[in-house]
Amino acid sequence: MNRVINDPDQVVEDSLKGYLAAHPDLLASTDHPRVLCRAGHKESGRVGVVTGGGSGHEPAFLGYVGQGLLDSVAIGEIFASPTAKSFHAAFRAANRGRGVACLYGNYAGDNMNVKMAVKLAAKDGIEVKTVVANDDVASAGSHERDRRRGVAGEILMWKAGGARAEEGGDLDEVIAAAQNAIDQTRSIGIGLSACTIPANGKPNFTIKDGEMEVGIGHHGEPGIAVLPTKPAAEMAAMMVERIVDDLPFGRGDDVAVLVSGLGATPVMELYLLYGHVDQLLRERGITPRHRFVGNYFTSLEMMGVSLTLTRLDGELDRLLSRPARSIGLTVTGT
Amino acid sequence: MNRVINDPDQVVEDSLKGYLAAHPDLLASTDHPRVLCRAGHKESGRVGVVTGGGSGHEPAFLGYVGQGLLDSVAIGEIFASPTAKSFHAAFRAANRGRGVACLYGNYAGDNMNVKMAVKLAAKDGIEVKTVVANDDVASAGSHERDRRRGVAGEILMWKAGGARAEEGGDLDEVIAAAQNAIDQTRSIGIGLSACTIPANGKPNFTIKDGEMEVGIGHHGEPGIAVLPTKPAAEMAAMMVERIVDDLPFGRGDDVAVLVSGLGATPVMELYLLYGHVDQLLRERGITPRHRFVGNYFTSLEMMGVSLTLTRLDGELDRLLSRPARSIGLTVTGT
Amino acid sequence: MDSFSQQAAGPIVLDMVAAIVREQGFLGEIDGKIGDGDHGINMSKGFRLAGERLSGHAFGLAQGFATLGDTLLSDIGGSMGPLYGTFFTEMAETLEGADRIDAGRFAAMLRAGRETIVDLGGAKVGDKTLVDALIPAEAAFNAARERHEGFADCLLAMKQAAAAGLESTRDMVAKIGRASRLGERSRGTLDAGAASCSLLLATLADGLLREMRREHSLNAPEGASP
Amino acid sequence: MDSFSQQAAGPIVLDMVAAIVREQGFLGEIDGKIGDGDHGINMSKGFRLAGERLSGHAFGLAQGFATLGDTLLSDIGGSMGPLYGTFFTEMAETLEGADRIDAGRFAAMLRAGRETIVDLGGAKVGDKTLVDALIPAEAAFNAARERHEGFADCLLAMKQAAAAGLESTRDMVAKIGRASRLGERSRGTLDAGAASCSLLLATLADGLLREMRREHSLNAPEGASP
Numbered sequence A, B: 001m002n003r004v005i006n007d008p009d010q011v012v013e014d015s016l017k018g019y020l021a022a023h024p025d026l027l028a029s030t031d032h033p034r035v036l037c038r039a040g041h042k043e044s045g046r047v048g049v050v051t052g053g054g055s056g057h058e059p060a061f062l063g064y065v066g067q068g069l070l071d072s073v074a075i076g077e078i079f080a081s082p083t084a085k086s087f088h089a090a091f092r093a094a095n096r097g098r099g100v101a102c103l104y105g106n107y108a109g110d111n112m113n114v115k116m117a118v119k120l121a122a123k124d125g126i127e128v129k130t131v132v133a134n135d136d137v138a139s140a141g142s143h144e145r146d147r148r149r150g151v152a153g154e155i156l157m158w159k160a161g162g163a164r165a166e167e168g169g170d171l172d173e174v175i176a177a178a179q180n181a182i183d184q185t186r187s188i189g190i191g192l193s194a195c196t197i198p199a200n201g202k203p204n205f206t207i208k209d210g211e212m213e214v215g216i217g218h219h220g221e222p223g224i225a226v227l228p229t230k231p232a233a234e235m236a237a238m239m240v241e242r243i244v245d246d247l248p249f250g251r252g253d254d255v256a257v258l259v260s261g262l263g264a265t266p267v268m269e270l271y272l273l274y275g276h277v278d279q280l281l282r283e284r285g286i287t288p289r290h291r292f293v294g295n296y297f298t299s300l301e302m303m304g305v306s307l308t309l310t311r312l313d314g315e316l317d318r319l320l321s322r323p324a325r326s327i328g329l330t331v332t333g334t
Numbered sequence C, D: 001m002d003s004f005s006q007q008a009a010g011p012i013v014l015d016m017v018a019a020i021v022r023e024q025g026f027l028g029e030i031d032g033k034i035g036d037g038d039h040g041i042n043m044s045k046g047f048r049l050a051g052e053r054l055s056g057h058a059f060g061l062a063q064g065f066a067t068l069g070d071t072l073l074s075d076i077g078g079s080m081g082p083l084y085g086t087f088f089t090e091m092a093e094t095l096e097g098a099d100r101i102d103a104g105r106f107a108a109m110l111r112a113g114r115e116t117i118v119d120l121g122g123a124k125v126g127d128k129t130l131v132d133a134l135i136p137a138e139a140a141f142n143a144a145r146e147r148h149e150g151f152a153d154c155l156l157a158m159k160q161a162a163a164a165g166l167e168s169t170r171d172m173v174a175k176i177g178r179a180s181r182l183g184e185r186s187r188g189t190l191d192a193g194a195a196s197c198s199l200l201l202a203t204l205a206d207g208l209l210r211e212m213r214r215e216h217s218l219n220a221p222e223g224a225s226p
């Protein structure tokens, strides 16, 4: 392991200093060291939008704090849920008196900590409602969607919820927009190499050279099949098929497409994959209207890629089009 | 090698299809398959800004085509200069009758191909002037700056030149702005792992686990020292010292800081390094006014990081602040 | 010898801290076989921190558990923070205000702790989690009480059942948590959380037995000691 | 036998293509020792492409060199595209319009090729580049002419000098290009570009000698052949 760190146990703390120093226009610290919120004046009278999760997925989660996106974020250790107190503090930081939407991913730790934090916030008189992202089709069958993990599709959920909040929607409207976004979203990942948590010093799992882990999770969770590494065109076909059939997406649908690298994959290869995905979708009569390609939701230095599709209705299309500004995603209102 | 590709010899062609499909609002094809230009109406009456270089550095080079940045780009094979004909075609694509500024990096192949392309363009009646980036302090001593390679500092050169062109500057003014930007810019990289060109199938060089290559080039060119991997704080100190003393940057200077990953380095570690850099600069009385942290100029899946500093004068500050929109860099005019 | 002083039992929490820190390596090792190897690190980080916060103060068992629960909740994320955090927090609440703790109150404490873990984590016996140590331990304590055994024997029954529960996880296939993805491959290894749970309950039982013997010898009529 | 038909010599360019394609492995191997191992790939990609463009057409040496130069310039980036690309383009220009090529015109061709490479790349003899084959080759050709040797002997001198020049690179330290970063470590290996250059010049010389012999035998008075 050869990395840009100091004490392996302090990577999260150390990196937060850098985020704050680099983006005083976007991010501000709060009374909780593991909670960041949007910089600048906290406009009153709108719903707060919050997420939280383990570190190591940057720019997720804190990179999506900003205009038209998240108001605050609870930050966990690498690949570990933030504490209930952190979520609670994030709720307080985002609260403007009209309630807080907590939009997070379906992991045991996050579920427990959010649940407890919601109770703590209730004692402060802060109403929190939640949406739990479960877009990863590989993590459980379609008959048990509540067991599925949340992955890169969370970004589209945040975008929709954040935009709805900025439009002035009330808590139920923001929650409905975010819930609809994630309900219309499906993702799948392919892993091509393992990753190493600095404090462990060695990978927790292995992917052999020449093999790919289809359906890998964002922490290296085993997928649905280990296969010989296929050409990108076949990877794309496999991913598209799996996702499209799951919702299902069909002829005439407009979609948002997000191709995210898992960390180490060269950006040119993400675009190479996108090219195939775009063509496969159009062949099925599905039109990509919003396209995101890049390292949006990573797993440290894992080699691999994830594909996310969101079926658009008029509202979702509008919400994804609204301006946003953050480290991870900037949408200019052209 | 476990990658998201088809035929290893066709990676560049294949990826360009994806870029065009993903960003019809930003990028357009030209009559030359290895040249992309800005999408949309080609406003007349301003200087064209062009670059070109080998592939594998994404989002550089093509990711900086867009509003307030580059008008066209010549695209080479992975780690190989584009052809003279490509540069020539890029000049034609960018030409609006007021001349073309070709802002590129100091590599033997690029120098030769640009030189020839400039001659070809002259026959078409297109005036091309060039700026050659040489910001990498590790590639030669300060007494032989013309031997230094161009690295991530090129981005600031493009930003300055592109902004000046959009302000309506004439060719000499655009060239002067870009030349000034690169003259005020110094960079250095640290490599922590090698990278593999798909067509080769194995790395061309090695970096041992536990060792770092200080001053590594963007293609794995050997640096100035191989040292045991140091904590990030010491890496930052080493890099800052080397750069600051070279220009030199001094007390009272305002600077732009760019920390770029070389491909595989987790974004949180880039910010971790930035935190140290920010502090070290402030201790020296140097104020970071523009801050960029991310994978801006990469070397396939190399692990490592580069640091770039630009000393600002009033004009540079203004040019860096102007709005820009591209895959790799978006500056909103807040 | 059918109750103990809530205040005097406080230092037992430091024994529990010491036990977790001592067994960090073992807990990490068994988690590493079918999980991600961090159970020892997670637990000892939280327990050590709680120990630091308690040390130098006088505190009873309620206060000790409260600090432990609070520290786990505040500083340890993942699943262990909330599971063990609320476990100790809820147990602390049932002890609060009590001067002496008898078997009845101890049973109420165990029930509160077990309920919050099951409520929060949703694990059942047989899922290969810490619940496989906790539920049999509580049941054994209650069964001993129903047999009208003394508090000390109830504690011994609890400790033995926890150890047996831990051992029972060896032949289980994980149904919940990180190890559940391994399916059959998870069989043949002890569960890390069950190991820490058994260790904590045993350390608590041992400490209370020692404390009750100490109180007993203090209160015994002069000359009755050998 | 002191000139050859520009038109008839065209197919020699296909010999040069075949030679580069045949030696791709060798060129890659020696580049791999001190460079990045792609010289064989780069060269044969360009030469093969030019060969495809030429095949099926009738072409002279001028046209062959022009297509070769143009293909290298258009389709091969890096340094080899412009260096060998302008080399062949410039040589083609000196041949253009000529029906027969004599030693004088051949010398002019060599000079034009050498000048453009030196002008563009800036390498000197001793820098361990293709120039270490090219410059001695041209010099030997000119020296032979000054000694009033026949065209064929001038070509043989050129070929031998190119081979000797290639061999001389073995003991050089690279001063330019990718291998220059290795310093002393670059000593002991042949230079890849010098190897391709020597190979090209030898193939050209052999082809022209064959062509001149062929023309000579055709033009010889009837019965003069043995």
Ligand SMILES: Nc1ncnc2c1ncn2[C@@H]1O[C@H](COP(=O)(O)OP(=O)(O)O)[C@@H](O)[C@H]1O
Residues within 6 Å of the ligand: A108, A109, C031, C035, C036, C037, C038, C039, C040, C042, C043, C078, C079, C080, C083, C117, C120, C121, C122, C123, C128, C129, C130, C131, C176, C177, C178, C191, C192, C193, C194
């Ligand atoms: N839902 C749950 N309820 C009870 N215990 C659980 C649950 N999920 C996991 N555990 C316990 O957690 C232990 C692992 O803890 P630890 O390694 O610290 O966390 P992680 O699994 O996040 O790495 C398992 O051995 C199991 O006993």
Ligand SMILES: Nc1ncnc2c1ncn2[C@@H]1O[C@H](COP(=O)(O)OP(=O)(O)O)[C@@H](O)[C@H]1O
Residues within 6 Å of the ligand: B108, D031, D035, D036, D037, D038, D039, D040, D042, D043, D078, D079, D080, D083, D117, D120, D121, D122, D123, D128, D129, D130, D131, D176, D177, D178, D191, D192, D193, D194
């Ligand atoms: N400036 C130069 N002038 C002449 N020849 C050069 C120059 N730079 C490099 N070469 C030649 O190029 C050869 C390497 O070519 P190749 O491997 O195809 O390109 P690269 O070095 O870009 O990988 C070297 O062996 C050397 O002979």
Ligand SMILES: [Mg+2]
Residues within 6 Å of the ligand: A080, C036, C038, C078
């Ligand atoms: Mg864990």
Ligand SMILES: [Mg+2]
Residues within 6 Å of the ligand: C031, C035, C036, C037, C038, C039, C178
């Ligand atoms: Mg674990």
Ligand SMILES: [Mg+2]
Residues within 6 Å of the ligand: B080, D036, D038, D078
């Ligand atoms: Mg090369």
Ligand SMILES: [Mg+2]
Residues within 6 Å of the ligand: D031, D035, D036, D037, D038, D039, D178
């Ligand atoms: Mg080479």
